[in-house]
Amino acid sequence: MKFDLDRGLELLDRTPGTLESLTSGLSPEWLAADEGPDTWNPWEVIAHLTDLEGTDWLVRVKIILEHGRGRPFDPIHRTAFRTKFQGRSVESLLEEFASLRKDNLETLRGLDLGPDQLALHGAHPTLGDVVLSELLAAWVVHDLNHIAQIVRVMATQYDAAVGSWKEVLPLLHR
């Protein structure tokens, strides 16, 4: 599928609701469950998404529009959320994420990006030359990637509990 701004916005709009439905009010057993050393639990995934929503995606859109390839994006600090959001409840993070996402999508819609702008190039600090439409598609897939991660992390907790059903549940084989 070619990137289309309206189709992409459909998914970006949904992420706060999906995350809330998946995790708001969940017991600590689920929110603190991970897949082993150096893996994230659902709280950490949501904290990471909330952090990036304030510092990354839309900021990079604006850098491309204003500077093109002339000003590389700042690198992401993937674990900055640890100090930034220490002690915060998942519900409080979900609220902050939803509010930031709403503002960001209002701004994005207000930019009224056309084909010429979507084709503008920018400079990613590690990936190199990138295109604005790729940045927006990556924003969508980054959301989906982390939704799938939360879902997989929770499923993994029942890896043994499902007994021989494991055979027919492909999510437990990833």
Next chain:
Amino acid sequence: MKFDLDRGLELLDRTPGTLESLTSGLSPEWLAADEGPDTWNPWEVIAHLTDLEGTDWLVRVKIILEHGRGRPFDPIHRTAFRTKFQGRSVESLLEEFASLRKDNLETLRGLDLGPDQLALHGAHPTLGDVVLSELLAAWVVHDLNHIAQIVRVMATQYDAAVGSWKEVLPLLHR
């Protein structure tokens, strides 16, 4: 994590809301998108879940409680949804799924299953000897499995659109 009925119910309760947030009102481009021949699109996944919600999980709980290993479960017809739900909108399926799930969980809570019942055995037509707690854990993971599938199917549509971001988006490498 050992299976615990209250923890499992937390997730079973959430699935209708999560599916609705992910797919209600989505444009046909997303709802009809799949991963190639013999793969399912989001509409098909939701139709399958709705079908099984009426015919499978709770029915099997009752078979174990009433007959134990003496009466094997009926096999699942994984694609019965095609004729059963032909022409139905995803919103109409989501409504039916939510209503069936609500009734099923009310019934399940009403059964007030204790440790002795959760340890009862049943006979799966292909997997063989199974335990009631395994059936309930598999119900939870089956939900998560299909939520993850919808999310992955949508992400896959942007496999090329994300450009070099693909490298850092593991969901596109599954």
